[in-house]
Amino acid sequence: MYKRLLLLFVIALSLCSCGINGKRFKIKGHILNINQGEFYVYDDMGLINGIDTVKVEGGRFTYEMDCERPTTVMLVFPNFSEQPIFAEPGKDASVKGDASHLKELTVEGTKANETMTKFRSQISNETPPEIKKHVERFVEDHPESPVGAYLVKKYFIATPQPDYRKAYKLIETMLAKQPTNTKLAQLAKNIKNMNSASVNSKLPIFTSFDMNGRRVASSDLSVGVAVICTWASWSYDSMDQLRAIQRSRKKAKGRLKVLSIAIEASKVDCKKALQNDSASWPNICDGAMFAGKIIRQLGMLSVPDNILVKDGRIIGRSLSSKELEEKIAQSL
Template identity: 25%
Template sequence: MKRCFCILYVLALVLGLVSCGPGGSSFRVKGSFRDMQSGELYIYNANAKYAKLDTLTIQEGRFQYKGEIDEVTPFMLVYPNGVEQVIFIGPGEDLTYEAAANDLRNYVVNGSDENKLMNKFREETFSMNPSSIITSVRSYIKNYPASLVAIYLFDHYLVQNELVGNEEVKEMLKVLKPKHSRNHYLLDIESKIASADKRRVGKTLPDVTLTRKDGKTTKLWKTSCDYHLVTFWATWMNNSYSFTGRLREVLNSAEPEKLRVVAISLDIERFRWEDQIRQDSLNSHLEHYCDGLSFESQAVKTLGVGTVPYYILTDKNHKVLDCGEDMNQLGNAISKYVK
């Protein structure tokens, strides 16, 4: 009887411990704000393998996010003003997130070594200029090549930076690959790097399949025009409305018969995309497409697009004239080429 009681006691203790936090592939993030009582945020996994956008509801200054995952990966927390913050989440982890809505650069995530390292990077680079931050990124990649933080910094600051040379990107990839040969996040980045060569200035942009609002598919190059402007955006990005406003300025400055504008949405929730384009006065001048696959979209992966907003301007033969994230640069390119 005593032995039976001991077994039951141990089982109860184990079950009690399990109930206190996640285990196995489960995870939990508990967030709190010092100055925000209610609201909504988006969160998505930066690893295309888990392409999904979730909504977090803030009540009484707190939120809780649960799920399952089989490897450590960066999640991106998206605020209504478009500011993104990274949280590294792994199987079995119980994390805490603390922030202030009026100071979004200063946030802390506790509960894992990866987040501790990312906290350290943010603190060290908080007052640095962009050039110094890139220097720090290089050091972190070389000093912590086995960390997921190194992969994230590589992607965010080097791969997605048009000012960083392709040779440096490939050299840094060589530093990371031996430590992460099977990591899906790095494999996806590597594929993106290879695809990015297809959209460099002077290259001929390949044809891709696009999904219309009615669900039917079509090809990018089905229509002939002197110039083609292919844009990538999403309703959840920080400047979705200013992006469409900039497109409006571009269209007003160019002759409509000379410039074709294609808007490819990376929204996962198509209804949000449909709501926004329904309200937009540009609809008659834009070709809107969305397949709901976000960064897993065939068009996005084929063209190596890793951020939004993004644009690619081509001539009638589909030769790339200009590309990038800067919408002011786009205006200059339109003035230069589309006369």
């Protein structure tokens, strides 16, 4: 009887351990030259509820999350640069580096993270065209790797000069090896949306509601010059973009329309950031982050991102803040 009870206890303890650890993912980090601070973390599958904050003490931090399926976690540093971490159920990752050289961070603990670290080292001194060639070869050699989707999105989609045709082809290569990967399938669908919202195309038809409950629609932007942009309180570049748009709007004296879309999980944070930045145009914040309907419909997959419209036709997209200001001035 005693042996039987002991066996049941061991089995129960084992099941409990697997039930917790098997569906969790942990990140442990040690960053030199930073004593205390905060990082932000979010993911692209909705496993994290919005954005979490990671506390840094003595240069060390630990973050643990529920993880029922693989996802890509983005670690956002105080300088607003980002580091992808490829999460897997029941696994952990170790992040090491120097705060003064964040591009040289190493991430160990899973094959995908170690592969990404190796890839970053290989392209550290390459030009943008050469990096794209490396990405193409990577996808061809490793179509099963989750790293490929991140690389295609970063270097072929979320750039000032996106190559949607090449991106779609590379994603098809990955889907052939990952036919059940819903994230890849959604990315392929988003690329089709981007093609329909590319430069020289008509602005796709959409409707939504801003944070004050007022209806906003593509028809509101069909006459004159208008900007649609994404932003987030945790992204310095996007806040800089908002300020650039604010300057352009002031110079335009009523001739520039603006619609912003917040990649935020909290409407409270969204309102606070907008008040601090004196933005007075319609702003959409549905709390869905990158899964928002309008975001996917327009194919705006990064922060910051923008679409410049004149008389209902797209004349620019994914411009830098400086390029956006110049293009607006030329178009008014």
